[in-house]
Amino acid sequence: MSDTVLRPFAWSDVPAITRIYRHYVDHTAITFDTEAPDETAIAEKYAALTRLGHPLIIAERAGQVLGYAYASYYRPRAAYRFTCEDSLYLDPNETGKGLGRVLLTELLAQSKAFGFKQMLAVITADTANSIAIHEKFGFERVGYYKAVGYKFDRWHDIVHLQMAL
Structure with missing residues (x-):
């Protein structure tokens, strides 16, 4: 992990984010998207997060994107403005190596600095590593x-987890 760099999102990350996310859409129930968004859709989503100033972190090594994490409003209504939901996706070759822990540590710090007071995680129930x-x-x-x-x-259950920031 010592050669892994955490940095803010850049527009040049869109192809790598799209590739990583596509894997989870096509092969897992971690996301309930059933069709992977293209680069245009990913760019639009990240443009919105960027405009809002929400935490959006890229993990890279030697110029290669290894994963990403972001926090966004849990719901769009104003009363929810201090509550966020986290999202964290790793290149499938990088799972189980501690990168998720590194990204989540930074995401929690940036989310607190942003002004979020509560973070929720919405996780497919059979995703034990994410829950853990x-x-x-x-x-x-x-x-x-x-x-x-x-x-x-098949049908999938979800677990909601919460943490005060």
Whole structure:
């Protein structure tokens, strides 16, 4: 990890983010998107996050994007403006090496500095590694929703976890 650099998002990251996200759309139920967005859609999403000033972190090594994390409003209504939801995606070749921990540490710090007071994680229930890393950081399970997403010909449950920042 010592050669991994965390830095802000740059527009040149859009192809790598699109590639990484496509893997999770096509092969996992980590996201409930069923069709991977193209680079234009990813650029539009990140333009909105950038305009809002929300934390958006890129992890790279030797110029290669290894993963990314961001925090965005949990819901669009004004009363939710101090509550964010985290998102963290790693290149599939980088999982299990501690990069998620590094990104989440920085995301928590930047989210607090931004002014968010609560962070929620919405995680597919059978994604034990994602749930475990959040719990190691002090997130608590606050909700469990059964059969709310249908992907790959089966129903998926989700877990809500929460942490005060």
